[in-house]
Amino acid sequence: AKQAGKNTWSCFESSMSGQIEQRRLLLGQFREAVTRREIILAYQPLIDARTLALVGFEALARWPRPDGSFVPPDRFILLAEETGLICELGNYLLEQACRTAVSWPTDLTVAVNVSVGQLHAPDFLLTLQTILKKTGLPPARLELEVTESIFMDVNSTCAGVLHGLSDMGIKLALDDFGRGYSSLGFLKEFNFYKLKLDMGFIRDMNHDRRSAAIVRSVIELASELGVVVTAEGVETRSQLDALRRYGCTQVQGYLFSPAISGDETALLAERSRFS
Numbered sequence: 001a002k003q004a005g006k007n008t009w010s011c012f013e014s015s016m017s018g019q020i021e022q023r024r025l026l027l028g029q030f031r032e033a034v035t036r037r038e039i040i041l042a043y044q045p046l047i048d049a050r051t052l053a054l055v056g057f058e059a060l061a062r063w064p065r066p067d068g069s070f071v072p073p074d075r076f077i078l079l080a081e082e083t084g085l086i087c088e089l090g091n092y093l094l095e096q097a098c099r100t101a102v103s104w105p106t107d108l109t110v111a112v113n114v115s116v117g118q119l120h121a122p123d124f125l126l127t128l129q130t131i132l133k134k135t136g137l138p139p140a141r142l143e144l145e146v147t148e149s150i151f152m153d154v155n156s157t158c159a160g161v162l163h164g165l166s167d168m169g170i171k172l173a174l175d176d177f178g179r180g181y182s183s184l185g186f187l188k189e190f191n192f193y194k195l196k197l198d199m200g201f202i203r204d205m206n207h208d209r210r211s212a213a214i215v216r217s218v219i220e221l222a223s224e225l226g227v228v229v230t231a232e233g234v235e236t237r238s239q240l241d242a243l244r245r246y247g248c249t250q251v252q253g254y255l256f257s258p259a260i261s262g263d264e265t266a267l268l269a270e271r272s273r274f275s
């Protein structure tokens with residue numbers, strides 16, 4: 001029995017060190033990918049719920065592997081945040097997104113996800129100003145998506161940055177709304193242009209009355225506040241129909257399109273309407 005116990009332990013130990021080794025390997029490859037500018041953006045259409053006109057794209061980070069597959073952002077964004085690489089990566093991606101967006105018709109916006117670590121960098125506003133100037137994208141065509149997590153550590157510089165972004169004419173979107181903590185106070189304090197209703201509610205709204213009630217209430221709240229609501233993760237026609245009935249402003253999801261390559265956006269931008 002003692003022998004077996006020992007074996008179990010050494011097995012556990014080796015799988016632990018295996019995990020650590022794997023993480024070290026991934027981190028090394030990631031560092032290299034950031035330095036070599038190998039991480040790219042894909043773009044998912046944002047659609048007007050009423051007219052089904054294309055209103056813009058959300059930029060989503062992609063890490064291509066040699067075999068043609070992608071490491072999902074949920075894995076490497078966290079890594080980037082933990083290692084401080086998020087600023088270098090984030091600023092690079094911001095510039096790429098703005099560069100791509102200037103080639104679209106001028107009524108289309110680009111939405112970029114921003115991590116809390118970027119907002120806390122002392123030179124973030126200056127960096128953004130430089131990127132907008134360099135690429136020529138008008139600030140009103142740029143949306144920055146932040147999650148409720150930016151309010152977790154009560155940091156006044158973060159508040160200052162959010163106000164600074166609004167003052168520059170950049171639009172702020174509150175991402176994953178409803179997933180985490182109550183953000184009603186933040187809605188009062190900051191000038192959000194948009195709420196993005198978390199896809200968990202959309203997924204369940206047609207078979208769960210509580211999810212449907214939350215979706216309806218958030219849409220009504222947003223309309224009272226004069227804030228745009230985007231429903232994320234719209235996959236079915238019946239979800240779209242319900243969202244339109246409730247008065248949702250924008251929709252995004254696989255029903256319309258997954259994220260596509262930067263090159264493909266030009267073609268789609270010309271077509272400009274879904275059906």
Ligand code: C2E
Binds near residue numbers: 145
């Ligand atoms: P998010 O910002 O909530 O982005 C939406 C995610 O849902 C994307 O996953 C998108 O591909 C996926 N999605 C879109 N439509 C549907 C649908 O109809 N059904 C389902 N099931 N999923 C759908 P993705 O690209 O894997 O990104 C995951 C998360 O990684 C993003 O969630 C965002 O939080 C983060 N992320 C992605 N790119 C960046 C970036 O450049 N910077 C930062 N800081 N975070 C990023």
Ligand code: CA
Binds near residue numbers: 058145175
């Ligand atoms: Ca987002």
Ligand code: CA
Binds near residue numbers: 176196199
């Ligand atoms: Ca989201």
Ligand code: CA
Binds near residue numbers: 175
């Ligand atoms: Ca998210």
